[in-house]
Amino acid sequence: LACSFTYVPILPAQLLEVLSTPTPFIIGVHSIFQPETQELLDVVIADLDGGTVNVPECVHISLLPEPLLQQTREALSMVLDPELEVADLAFPPSTISASSLKMQDKEIRAVFLRLFAQLLQGYRWCLHIIRIHPEPVIRFHKVR
Numbered sequence: 001l002a003c004s005f006t007y008v009p010i011l012p013a014q015l016l017e018v019l020s021t022p023t024p025f026i027i028g029v030h031s032i033f034q035p036e037t038q039e040l041l042d043v044v045i046a047d048l049d050g051g052t053v054n055v056p057e058c059v060h061i062s063l064l065p066e067p068l069l070q071q072t073r074e075a076l077s078m079v080l081d082p083e084l085e086v087a088d089l090a091f092p093p094s095t096i097s098a099s100s101l102k103m104q105d106k107e108i109r110a111v112f113l114r115l116f117a118q119l120l121q122g123y124r125w126c127l128h129i130i131r132i133h134p135e136p137v138i139r140f141h142k143v144r
Contacts, residue, residue: 079107
């Protein structure tokens with residue numbers, strides 16, 4: 001899986017018009033500018049403070065590639081509902097310890113950390129060093 005987009009951790013107020021560009025991007029915007037982002041028609045907005053994601057009807061988001069999708073669903077299912085792991089056993093254990101909320105949070109984070117590591121593995125094959133400059137420049141070429 002290779003993605004090509006612009007990433008800006010936090011966009012300065014003077015550059016908010018960049019949000020209207022017709023190219024893919026991931027841009028962080030301070031929550032005080034939320035009214036300006038609500039009028040964007042084809043932009044997925046993830047509100048990290050409020051814990052919401054707004055996906056407009058005109059935007060299509062593809063699913064994760066298999067087998068990553070199924071593995072992630074299964075791992076999350078085991079974290080969120082551990083009883084499923086032993087539901088089909090003829091002689092299930094007498095006690096199933098449910099994780100504390102703090103531990104469950106760590107387990108969910110671990111599932112997604114593993115997912116991102118699997119998605120990004122092999123990215124170094126796409127790096128290309130250009131040595132014609134005084135200092136070498138590293139470029140990302142997804143076609144490699």
